[in-house]
Each structure stands twice: as C-alpha cells, then as structure tokens.
Amino acid sequence: NTSNSSYSMSTTKMIFLLFIQCSILLINGGRNVLRCSDAEECYDAIHAISSNFIECSGYESCGSASTIYAKGKETGIIECTASYACAATRNIKADGELVCSGYYSCWNSKSIDAHTVECSGAYSCNSVDLITSDSTVLCNGLQSCEASNIKAEKAVNCQGALACNEATITSFDNKISCSGTRSCFGAKLTSADSTCSCQGNLSCRNARIVAKKVIFSGSSAAENTRVSANKITAVGYNTLSYSEIDSEGRSSIKVTASKESAGVDATVICREGSECNVLCTDGCENLEILSMNGANITVSVDTGFGIDHRHTCDDNTNDIGCPIIQSSSSICDDEKLLQYLEMKREIIRNKLLYRDLKYETELESGFIADNDRVSSVITDDYYMDGHHGEELVEPDGFVFECRLEKECANSEMNDDSISCLGWESCLQSTINQTMDVHDGNAQILVYGEQAAIFSSLETNNILKCNGQQSCKSAISFIAPFVDCGGKESCAYISSIMHVQNIYCIGSLSCAQNYISSVGTVRCFADRACVGSHIRTIKVDDDLNSGASIQCEGYKSCSNGKLYARDGFIECTAYQSCVESVIETPRYVYIDAEEAAKQSIIFAPNVRIYGYYGATKAAISSYNDTLSLKVRFEGDLAGYD
Numbered sequence: 001n002t003s004n005s006s007y008s009m010s011t012t013k014m015i016f017l018l019f020i021q022c023s024i025l026l027i028n029g030g031r032n033v034l035r036c037s038d039a040e041e042c043y044d045a046i047h048a049i050s051s052n053f054i055e056c057s058g059y060e061s062c063g064s065a066s067t068i069y070a071k072g073k074e075t076g077i078i079e080c081t082a083s084y085a086c087a088a089t090r091n092i093k094a095d096g097e098l099v100c101s102g103y104y105s106c107w108n109s110k111s112i113d114a115h116t117v118e119c120s121g122a123y124s125c126n127s128v129d130l131i132t133s134d135s136t137v138l139c140n141g142l143q144s145c146e147a148s149n150i151k152a153e154k155a156v157n158c159q160g161a162l163a164c165n166e167a168t169i170t171s172f173d174n175k176i177s178c179s180g181t182r183s184c185f186g187a188k189l190t191s192a193d194s195t196c197s198c199q200g201n202l203s204c205r206n207a208r209i210v211a212k213k214v215i216f217s218g219s220s221a222a223e224n225t226r227v228s229a230n231k232i233t234a235v236g237y238n239t240l241s242y243s244e245i246d247s248e249g250r251s252s253i254k255v256t257a258s259k260e261s262a263g264v265d266a267t268v269i270c271r272e273g274s275e276c277n278v279l280c281t282d283g284c285e286n287l288e289i290l291s292m293n294g295a296n297i298t299v300s301v302d303t304g305f306g307i308d309h310r311h312t313c314d315d316n317t318n319d320i321g322c323p324i325i326q327s328s329s330s331i332c333d334d335e336k337l338l339q340y341l342e343m344k345r346e347i348i349r350n351k352l353l354y355r356d357l358k359y360e361t362e363l364e365s366g367f368i369a370d371n372d373r374v375s376s377v378i379t380d381d382y383y384m385d386g387h388h389g390e391e392l393v394e395p396d397g398f399v400f401e402c403r404l405e406k407e408c409a410n411s412e413m414n415d416d417s418i419s420c421l422g423w424e425s426c427l428q429s430t431i432n433q434t435m436d437v438h439d440g441n442a443q444i445l446v447y448g449e450q451a452a453i454f455s456s457l458e459t460n461n462i463l464k465c466n467g468q469q470s471c472k473s474a475i476s477f478i479a480p481f482v483d484c485g486g487k488e489s490c491a492y493i494s495s496i497m498h499v500q501n502i503y504c505i506g507s508l509s510c511a512q513n514y515i516s517s518v519g520t521v522r523c524f525a526d527r528a529c530v531g532s533h534i535r536t537i538k539v540d541d542d543l544n545s546g547a548s549i550q551c552e553g554y555k556s557c558s559n560g561k562l563y564a565r566d567g568f569i570e571c572t573a574y575q576s577c578v579e580s581v582i583e584t585p586r587y588v589y590i591d592a593e594e595a596a597k598q599s600i601i602f603a604p605n606v607r608i609y610g611y612y613g614a615t616k617a618a619i620s621s622y623n624d625t626l627s628l629k630v631r632f633e634g635d636l637a638g639y640d
Contacts, residue, residue: 103466103485120507140526179574181552219609237609283321538566
C-alpha cells in the first residue's frame with residue numbers, strides 16, 4: 001500500500017509539473033486560458049483544443065487540429081496570431097470572437113464559426129469551406145478571405161486588396177462592403193434585404209450581385225458584373241462598363257447612372273412584368289436598354305440640376321444623352337433580343353480577354369501604353385505569393401530556429417538564416433546578415449506573434465515578418481525584399497526602413513513608419529502604411545515597375561506623406577490616401593471613392609476616377625517647369 005501510494009503521488013507530481021511546463025491551461029480573471037506559444041506546440045491535435053480563451057501565438061502552433069473551440073459568449077475568444085497558427089484545421093468555433101491576424105493563420109480550414117470573425121493577416125481566412133458569423137466578418141488583409149464561403153447575419157467588410165476575390169458571400173441582415181482594390185473581384189455577393197457597396201477600383205469586377213440596393217463608386221467597380229437589385233447607383237468612372245443589370249424576378253428597379261459611370265457596352269434588361277426606371281445624369285449614350293415584351297420602362301436624362309432639366313427617352317427618339325433602347329412587342333421579338341444579348345456577351349468576353357492579355361504582356365515587357373499604368377487590369381498572378389515575379393535566392397545554408405516562447409531573446413545572431421517561430425522569440429535581439437561572410441542568400445523569417453520586436457534586423461536577402469506585431473518597433477530595419485503579412489507587423493519602426501521592395505499586406509502593417517525604397521512600396525491591406533512617410537527612388541533600370549507607391553487597401557496610405565521620384569502613385573481603395581501629401585513628377589491615379597479626400601497633391605498629371613475622389617483636395621504642378629494636367633472623370637471627383 002505504501003509503494004502504491006508513493007507511485008501515485010509521484011505520478012501526480014509529474015503530471016502536474018508537465019502541466020505547468022507546457023503552459024496549456026492557466027487561470028486568468030476567472031476564465032480558462034489555453035496558450036500554445038511555441039512552434040507546433042499544439043499542432044495536429046487529435047482531441048479538441050478547448051477552453052474559454054485560446055491563444056495560438058507560435059508558428060503552426062494549433063495547425064491541422066481536429067477542433068479548436070472557445071466556449072462562452074463573452075469569454076469565448078480564439079486568437080490565431082502567428083503565421084499558419086490555425087491553418088488547415090477541421091473546425092474552428094468561438095462563441096465570442098475569432099481573430100486570424102497572422103499570415104495564412106486560418107487558411108484552408110474546413111469550418112469557421114464565431115460571433116465575430118476578423119481576418120487581418122494576409123491570406124488569413126483564404127480558401128475556407130465555410131465561415132459563419134451571427135454578427136460581422138472583417139476581411140482586412142491581402143486576399144484574406146479569397147475563395148471562401150462566408151455567411152454572416154450582419155456586415156461583411158472586404159477592405160484589403162483582393163480580400164474577397166472569388167468568394168461567395170451572404171449577408172442576411174446588413175451590408176457587404178468592397179472597399180479595397182479588386183476586393184470582391186469575381187465574387188458572388190448576396191445581401192437580399194440590404195446594401196452592397198463597391199467603393200474600390202475594380203472592386204466588384206466580374207462579380208455576381210443580388211441585393212436590395214447596390215452602390216458602385218470606384219473606377220470600373222462593376223466592370224463585366226451582373227446585378228440584380230431594386231436600386232442601382234453608379235457614380236465612378238467607367239463603373240458599369242460591360243455590365244448587366246437584370247430586373248428578372250423583381251417588380252421594379254431603379255437605375256441611376258452618369259455619362260462617366262455608364263462606360264461602354266453596359267446593358268439594362270427589363271423583363272416582363274417589371275417597371276424599370278433609368279435616370280441618366282449628363283446622359284448615357286453608351287448604355288443599352290433591352291425592354292422585353294410586357295415590360296414598362298421610363299428613361300430620362302438630366303442635363304442640368306433638378307426636374308426642370310430632364311427629358312424622357314424612348315426607342316423612337318435620338319435626343320442628346322439618351323441611351324440605346326431596343327423594345328420587344330412579342331415573344332418572337334424577345335427571342336431575338338436574347339439571341340442578340342448572347343452575341344453581345346461573346347463579343348465582350350473576347351474583347352476583355354484580348355485587352356487583359358495585351359496589358360499583361362505590356363507589364364512583363366515594362367512597356368506602358370500612352371503614359372498610362374496597367375496595374376489596374378493585370379491578372380491575379382500579380383498579387384500571388386513569391387514576391388510577384390521577383391527573382392529571390394532561397395537559403396542553402398544552416399537555418400537556426402528559435403521555436404520556443406521568448407527563445408533567442410536578447411541575443412546577437414549572425415547565422416546564415418534565422419527563424420523566429422515562438423511567441424516573442426528573438427525579442428530585443430540583433431540579427432545582422434549584411435557582413436561579408438554571407439553570400440547574400442541568408443534570410444530572416446519572423447513568424448511568431450510579437451517575434452523580433454524591438455530588434456535590429458539587417459539582411460542582404462529576404463525578411464518576412466508574418467506574425468501579429470512581428471518586427472514591430474525594430475530599432476534597425478534593412479532588407480531588399482520584405483513581406484509584412486501579420487497584423488501590425490513592421491509597424492512603428494524606430495529608424496528609417498531601407499528596402500528595395502516591400503509588401504505591406506497585413507492590416508495595419510508598416511503603420512507610422514519612415515520607408516525609403518529603391519523599388520515599389522505596396523500597401524495592400526486595411527490601413528497598411530497609415531501615417532507613414534514613404535519615399536521611393538528607382539536606381540535599377542531593369543525594375544519594370546519603377547519605384548511606385550501603390551495604396552490598395554482601405555485607408556492604406558491615409559494621413560501620410562508619399563513621394564515617388566521615378567514612379568506612379570496609385571490610390572485605388574476607398575479613402576486610401578485621404579488627408580495625405582502626394583508628390584511625384586509622373587502620374588497620380590485616384591481611382592476610388594474619396595481616395596484623395598482633403599489631400600495635397602504635387603504632380604504634373606493627375607487622373608481622378610473615383611466618386612468624390614479628390615473632394616476638398618489641393619492640386620499643384622510638381623514644379624515651376626512642368627505644366628499641370630488634371631482629369632476629373634468620376635462623379636463629383638473635384639467637388640469643393
């Protein structure tokens with residue numbers, strides 16, 4: 001009995017010590033907290049990872065698990081904050097909030113179910129079979145919810161570049177907002193009892209939209225899009241080009257478009273039993289209306305301000321500003337119109353295919369036609385991982401891994417390649433790979449939450465900061481190729497960031513910095529680069545992209561100072577450059593709603609394509625030797 005008792009006590013003590021060592025279960029403020037802060041600490045868990053508060057802050061720390069479940073409406077929170085932290089998990093369920101803030105953090109999961117879902121890391125909720133929320137879903141990082149199926153009781157906000165590209169989204173009781181560049185490109189959007197808004201450049205191109213109300217305010221926002229809604233308003237430049245608005249299944253629809261927004265080859269189809277009211281402000285000669293047998297259409301053109309300046313159009317009038325109207329009076333005529341519609345669709349498909357292939361070829365060759373940039377129409381491969389065509393050197397030497405929580409903190413490391421994988425690993429460390437002993441193929445890979453914060457980071461090759469707040473507040477930051485894919489990664493750097501090409505692709509990444517680049521700076525996520533001073537100078541003539549600044553996420557370059565000596569500056573997402581100082585001797589493109597609101601612009605060529613694109617802005621030529629050319633194409637683009 002005595003020996004059995006000793007064995008029992010020894011076993012109990014061992015289990016208790018192991019329990020403390022692994023930091024699996026803590027008591028904090030009356031709730032259970034489960035922390036997986038080392039790399040792969042809870043990886044491939046067969047049994048459910050379950051607690052009130054679950055924190056997966058190490059690289060792949062909770063990846064490939066069967067189930068991650070946080071219980072309790074107020075306390076049930078899951079945070080997947082490291083790179084690949086919860087990736088490829090079968091079921092992720094939080095009664096409260098789910099935060100996927102690391103690079104690919106919840107990628108390729110089978111099911112996500114939470115009260116609120118935040119996808120703020122780059123690719124964080126990409127390719128998820130089903131995301132459900134009884135509140136809101138936020139897709140803030142680059143391609144963060146791409147190709148996912150989303151069902152939300154309230155709002156779905158797609159604020160990063162390509163955030164909801166090719167996604168299927170249903171909002172039952174609120175709105176769908178597509179404010180990033182190409183944010184809902186090719187998506188299927190359903191908000192049957194509410195609103196869908198497309199505010200970024202090409203934000204809803206190739207989409208299929210069913211809603212009560214739809215607003216298109218970004219340049220080319222509805223290009224080649226099919227829309228079913230009761231009320232459609234188009235106010236951005238070329239917004240409706242190649243699109244279709246169909247009244248099928250609706251008793252009435254109202255379409256408001258302008259000469260600028262109607263674009264080319266847009267079609268309104270008014271079906272039998274529908275009342276279709278089309279109002280063209282300034283005229284819309286390139287819009288075509290197909291009125292089927294039994295439909296009732298009212299078409300008017302507003303040539304001034306107010307009802308007194310309107311005149312009506314029908315298929316027998318050719319008044320200035322009137323759209324093309326084809327009417328049917330029989331079933332036979334309906335068939336002819338439908339055949340015509342199919343022929344028109346085929347012509348549009350071929351036209352767009354040819355145009356995109358032509359522009360892609362021009363981009364690859366470095367040729368830009370008519371002094372215009374082509375990035376707004378290039379293929380999705382431009383955004384894909386792998387530094388988007390840059391030729392990088394993979395490491396072939398020893399890779400030193402800091403896998404545990406706070407491992408390698410306060411260290412000095414000069415190894416061939418360094419991986420900071422655990423929570424706060426490499427904290428306050430010095431990593432220098434710029435010495436002659438290195439042949440240029442070393443890498444710094446920072447994947448854990450808050451890894452390498454307050455550190456000195458210098459390399460001749462690749463620096464990836466893909467955990468939440470990774471590389472934050474670094475005291476030195478020098479690297480030719482940089483990815484900042486975690487939420488708030490690369491933010492608040494204490495010194496000037498010296499880079500060649502940098503991708504700020506996590507929400508709030510690169511915020512409040514001084515960035516000096518000899519290549520292009522890309523701010524592709526919600527508030528990426530917010531409040532930053534960015535200066536680009538091209539030093540290599542082989543760089544096709546020049547040294548441009550691309551602001552493609554919601555408020556991505558707002559409240560900043562942007563200077564591109566040899567490249568373009570592009571503000572293509574909703575409020576992307578609001579209240580900023582913008583300066584270049586080349587072109588500035590304002591392609592989204594309020595993109596340069598209250599900004600100061602110094603450039604010889606400025607093109608404003610978004611609704612209220614430069615409202616309350618000040619525009620001046622770059623210097624006294626250059627003339628000033630400004631094109632106001634979006635509705636109210638230069639208001640006040």
